[in-house]
Amino acid sequence: MMKNVEHIGIAVNELEKAEELFSTLFNIMPYKRENIASQGVITSFFRINQTKIELLEATGPDSVIAKFIEKKGEGFHHLAFEVDDIQLEMERLKKEGFTLLSEAPVIGADNKLVCFLHPKSTNGMLIELCQEIKS
Numbered sequence: 001m002m003k004n005v006e007h008i009g010i011a012v013n014e015l016e017k018a019e020e021l022f023s024t025l026f027n028i029m030p031y032k033r034e035n036i037a038s039q040g041v042i043t044s045f046f047r048i049n050q051t052k053i054e055l056l057e058a059t060g061p062d063s064v065i066a067k068f069i070e071k072k073g074e075g076f077h078h079l080a081f082e083v084d085d086i087q088l089e090m091e092r093l094k095k096e097g098f099t100l101l102s103e104a105p106v107i108g109a110d111n112k113l114v115c116f117l118h119p120k121s122t123n124g125m126l127i128e129l130c131q132e133i134k135s
């Protein structure tokens with residue numbers, strides 16, 4: 001079952017500059033930076049009460065973030081929803097006709113298993129599912 005919005009992903013050209021801007025905008029500092037090599041991104045996280053913002057900078061020209069910014073410019077990139085059981089949710093959404101971008105969940109940032117739905121199957125919006133990794 002889909003629960004709350006887990007985070008909002010924002011594509012940026014320069015993480016350091018964007019961190020400064022969003023720190024001023026929100027009047028808080030980012031709480032962590034994480035390099036996710038498998039996604040070709042460096043992330044920086046802000047938390048405003050229940051709302052989590054994920055800034056995404058490309059680590060190279062082949063990164064999906066570099067490609068996205070080249071086409072659409074910086075800005076809103078994806079909306080991530082928390083789920084209890086990502087495998088179950090992926091199976092349900094696949095049966096409903098949505099296009100999943102991986103057959104199995106992959107390791108994301110901030111201790112999560114993640115999976116993406118193709119924006120062509122979701123009215124043009126990239127959606128991420130996240131399940132917390134319990135140790």
Ligand SMILES: CC[C@@H](C(=O)O)C(=O)SCCNC(=O)CCNC(=O)[C@H](O)C(C)(C)COP(=O)(O)OP(=O)(O)OC[C@H]1O[C@@H](n2cnc3c(N)ncnc32)[C@H](O)[C@@H]1OP(=O)(O)O
Pocket residue numbers: 009036039041043054056064065067068071077078080101107108109110112114116118119120124125126128
């Ligand atoms: C840090 C880890 C993780 C977390 O834990 O939170 C993350 O958030 S990582 C975030 C970065 N990773 C991803 O986005 C992975 C999933 N995305 C992809 O696999 C690709 O970006 C894509 C969606 C399959 C698109 O890739 P591709 O087909 O190679 O690129 P195109 O430029 O040709 O795009 C095709 C089509 O889709 C449109 N598009 C692309 N990205 C988005 C987007 N974020 N939102 C809306 N639409 C998007 C793109 O504009 C193209 O449309 P047309 O131009 O109309 O053909």
Ligand SMILES: [Co+2]
Pocket residue numbers: 007009054078080128
């Ligand atoms: Co994300």
